Amino acid sequence: MRALGLTLLFATALGGCVTVAPYEREYLASPAMNAELEEGEGEFQAHVFDSREGATGGHGSTGGGCGCN
Amino acid sequence: MGRHAHAPTRAGLLALAAILAATLTPTATRADEASGTWTGAVELRANYYWETSTRVVAPEVRARLVSPDGVQVDGSYLLDAITSASIAAGVQEDIRFTEVRNQGTLGVSREFDLGEAQLRLGTSGRVSHEPDYLATGITAYSTLSLNQRNTVLSLSLTYIHDNVGAVVRGGEARVDDTGRDLSDRGLQGQLEGITAGLTLSQVLSPQATVVVGYQLVQNWGFLQNPYRRASLSDNLVPEVHPGERTRNVLFGRLAYFVPETSTAFHLMYRAYMDDWEIGAITPEVRVYQMIGPSVVVRLRYRHYNQVNSFFYQDSYDGDPEFLSADQKMDRFYSHLFGVQLRFALDFLDRTPLSFLERSWIDMSFNYWNQTSRFGDGILAQAGIRAPF
Structure with a gap:
């Protein structure tokens, strides 16, 4: 969570x-x-x-099926 | 954490209904009302995936419609024809089978002008059906644009509920005198989950943008595969995975355009960690080269590297709490190399096909080298996107 906070802070500060x-x-x-x-x-x-x-994520939800379990 | 703790509350459903109602309320600010025209786009796609044990052919249609008063409706339909052998399903017998999956999505959203900012509220739903799996999901999201849209903050919340079944695969369908399907072994369990996402998009300069985001995924219920069998003391037994999983995803994308050469560089990164002790990194680089205003060539390289879950073993002895034959639980890495050609159909201007003059066609080919038992794969896609 600390990394996330720092990343968001960095990006916001940049922009x-x-x-x-x-x-x-x-x-x-x-x-x-x-x-x-x-x-x-x-x-x-x-x-x-x-x-x-x-792993998953970073690209939105992709849904079930497909033998993803 | 118990299952009931995750059940969608009445308050949650009311919140979704409120978003839907707010989206459709006619008193909201209307972005394109002056033009009085409907706009949108239709996209047709063909998707193909191949590996030693699996082939997937998946045609798809997607559409977006934006009303004169700014209500945006998105829908899609995808048909998945999956031909797979035992290794993909994880079972030990050599059975080849074909399944068809139908998936539909529908979403609606609307942007509200708040003066110095713009707020988009939306919701979407998804249903995916195949003979042994029914997946449903609903998402609520909001997007806040600030500083002349230089900063965009997005929040999303998704709830999924899947019914996991099992059927007898391979061979002839089995029916009785009344036509009842005897191959249906019925419901094996239910999988549920909630995904919360936060994304920040920021314009850094006239040539650079950055996106960073975080997703928290909580799954619970039937998290194993009903077909896979793990090796326990030289016997094949059903998988037993933990009943809960908490997944954390941190991702980002930095894009930079070089005007002198009309080249864009996109650097992407994803870090993943869950409480099954799977950790993974996914760096990716994409290079886009404009060739004139109407042609783009894209090259990409994606690397994926993960460590195994705490309970995965090739075979088990004794009385283990968890059993798995899932290759996704093991340590492996992969390399993906891809090329894409995308070009505009603006040359159709002043022809009978001029209605397609603003359309783009894309064609891509990706080669996937994996060290897992799935082996190498090929991912090929083509599509046409026609705005109107």
Whole structure:
């Protein structure tokens, strides 16, 4: 939990001193920077990883079935 | 912790209902009301997974619809056709079987303008059905955008309830004179769980963003596999896993765009630990290269490394409290190498297919090298996403 707190604090501190206006986000809007475009692909991959690995998470809920138990 | 301690309370259900009601309340601020048009996207995907003992073919359709007054509805349907042999199921007999899984999701959300901030409230549900497994889940979430959306804080809470059954796999279906399915061995147990998630997304500069998050997962109930058999004094016996599991996940993603070369670098990391003493790390790097405005090539490398649970052994003697034949409980590592091509269909402008001119197609191929008994695998996917 301490690591989590420090990480959140660090990230907030990094961004807290920066305001990037919408018209400055040309590069952030690039398809190469938009992780949302990979959501559909990522959900099935997460489902496969959950059925083959002991760890889970970090990519949203993937649901049961698939012999994940 | 007892099972009843985790049961969804009436207060929890009322909270979900309140979120749904607030989402649909017409007095809320309306983001796109001026345009008066419905927007959204439809996505068709084909997913394929192969390993020595398992093949999965899974077509999928996803859709998003956003009303003029800002209500967003998301839905999806996925059909999983899984052909698997004994090793994937963990049993010792050599049986090959095919199962079909149907999964549907539906969600609704709405963003409220709070002046200096924007608050999105939403809820979603999921049902997954296959002959021996029924999985259900409901999620409530909120997303708070601050500082001109430079900072986005997301909270989510998910409750799952699964019915774990067993059927006789392989061979002909067994029915009696009335058509009753005799291969159905019935309900074996129930698995439940709650996942709480917190994610912070932060714009760092016009070229960099960072995402950090934490998930706490609590599972309880039937946490073993009804088919797998562990080796106990040279006999095969059903698995016995602990009845509870607490899982902690810390993850992050740092993305940076290099304008001079139109290249983006994404560094990802996940650290996992649970009270079954499984610990795992998952670093990943992705490199995206823009080729003009309409083509993206992505290369990725993902590494996974875990240590074994406290109760896993290849074979057992004596009178152990827990028994497992689950490869996911053992120590192993893996490497995944992948390539993806994504391109826009803007060249369809002024053709009969111009309705697809804003669509993107993606095709990916991943090779997965694993040291577990599952062996190496191939993950291939293709999709088209058409906004409207």
